[in-house]
Amino acid sequence: MVLNYIWIGFFLIAMVVAVIQFIFFNDVTVFERMVNSTFEMSEFSVMKIALPLAGVMILWLGLMNIGEKAGAVRFLSKIVGPFFGKLFPEIPKNHPVHGQLLMNFSANMLGLDNAATPLGLKAMNGLQELNKDKDTASNAQIMFLALNTSGLTLIPINIMAQRAILGAQDPTDIFIPLLMATFVSTLTAIIFVGIKQKLNLLNRVVIGWIGGIIIALSLLVYFLSQLDSETMSKTSKLIGNIILFTIIIGFIGGGLWKKINVYEAFIEGAKDGFKTSVTVMPYLVGMLVGIGVFRASGAMDLLTSGIEHLLSLVSINTDFVNSLPTALMKPLSGSGAKAMMVETMNTYGADSFVGRLSCMFQGAADTTFYIIALYFGSVGIKKTRYAVTAGLVADLGGVIAAIFIGYIFFH
Numbered sequence: 001m002v003l004n005y006i007w008i009g010f011f012l013i014a015m016v017v018a019v020i021q022f023i024f025f026n027d028v029t030v031f032e033r034m035v036n037s038t039f040e041m042s043e044f045s046v047m048k049i050a051l052p053l054a055g056v057m058i059l060w061l062g063l064m065n066i067g068e069k070a071g072a073v074r075f076l077s078k079i080v081g082p083f084f085g086k087l088f089p090e091i092p093k094n095h096p097v098h099g100q101l102l103m104n105f106s107a108n109m110l111g112l113d114n115a116a117t118p119l120g121l122k123a124m125n126g127l128q129e130l131n132k133d134k135d136t137a138s139n140a141q142i143m144f145l146a147l148n149t150s151g152l153t154l155i156p157i158n159i160m161a162q163r164a165i166l167g168a169q170d171p172t173d174i175f176i177p178l179l180m181a182t183f184v185s186t187l188t189a190i191i192f193v194g195i196k197q198k199l200n201l202l203n204r205v206v207i208g209w210i211g212g213i214i215i216a217l218s219l220l221v222y223f224l225s226q227l228d229s230e231t232m233s234k235t236s237k238l239i240g241n242i243i244l245f246t247i248i249i250g251f252i253g254g255g256l257w258k259k260i261n262v263y264e265a266f267i268e269g270a271k272d273g274f275k276t277s278v279t280v281m282p283y284l285v286g287m288l289v290g291i292g293v294f295r296a297s298g299a300m301d302l303l304t305s306g307i308e309h310l311l312s313l314v315s316i317n318t319d320f321v322n323s324l325p326t327a328l329m330k331p332l333s334g335s336g337a338k339a340m341m342v343e344t345m346n347t348y349g350a351d352s353f354v355g356r357l358s359c360m361f362q363g364a365a366d367t368t369f370y371i372i373a374l375y376f377g378s379v380g381i382k383k384t385r386y387a388v389t390a391g392l393v394a395d396l397g398g399v400i401a402a403i404f405i406g407y408i409f410f411h
Contacts, residue, residue: 065269
């Protein structure tokens with residue numbers, strides 16, 4: 001129901017803004033832009049997202065099926081079970097979905113997007129099997145979505161590479177501030193959903209795990225901060241690829257150890273990957289077309305101008321406002337937010353306060369509406385409850401943190 005109102009809202013707001021643009025500003029191309037965006041985003045949804053995703057889904061769901069039959073996923077479940085048991089109390093102890101969740105979160109943190117999505121869809125299917133009301137998002141699914149939309153990434157390689165391309169003197173100078181902002185976003189997601197679900201987040205297990213993660217992150221930040229940008233890029237890519245290939249070899253090796261037919265297990269899981277890719281296509285097309293029309297109408301520019309005007313009325317420093325388009329676009333479209341980030345750095349300079357802040361916005365959260373449409377669409381969830389709110393609250397936490405941290409580091 002929430003997604004229904006949001007989707008209708010994109011079109012209604014776009015129509016109102018377009019009429020204003022046409023009548024008062026004589027913008028005769030606004031309706032043409034909006035119509036063109038419907039075709040462009042429809043093609044983009046299928047050709048650039050759904051079809052490429054199908055190949056990756058087939059590969060990784062096939063490998064995941066091997067891992068499950070070999071017992072590797074269940075082994076991972078035992079490791080993270082105590083912590084996830086507090087965040088996901090609906091999931092039975094040592095259930096394989098714990099391992100699926102861990103693999104998805106790990107891939108996201110390492111910036112392995114191609115692996116993270118199919119692993120996340122596999123985890124969502126596992127959670128759906130435990131869901132008693134198949135049309136309604138369960139508490140565990142909402143927590144999972146909120147953590148995904150918070151966008152915790154340890155090594156933002158793509159952002160640093162883009163900064164280097166646009167001439168930043170030190171492309172890695174946003175690394176530590178960005179990591180701090182995205183961690184706040186994730187912590188915000190845990191706290192918000194924890195309060196809504198009345199979870200006990202002050203117990204020793206949760207505090208111990210979060211404290212351990214903070215220490216581990218601090219050590220990683222210290223290690224990577226000692227490297228120059230080129231070495232950091234190579235090191236992070238090497239770490240990610242080694243971990244990824246180790247998982248593949250570990251699953252296949254485990255399958256051989258258990259004496260299962262590894263190839264047949266792969267084919268069995270791969271078939272599910274193709275089915276899932278086909279299932280999500282309508283959801284992606286619908287949501288991304290709505291977002292495209294919203295952008296093409298000029299509603300995003302109008303929103304940014306309104307925020308700047310309101311802040312100026314209460315004498316708040318508005319130096320950060322020119323970077324807000326990236327923050328506002330990020331929940332709607334990853335490619336759109338990236339374009340906003342690049343445009344901001346190109347206009348104001350990669351080393352400007354606004355340029356750096358736009359990079360922090362890009363890395364501090366994830367594409368909330370895309371993730372919800374993709375993951376819930378894959379299992380047929382229609383009643384999302386407060387999942388959208390949780391995702392947007394996590395995004396807001398990351399944005400606010402990025403602004404404050406950006407002022408401290410760069411202003």
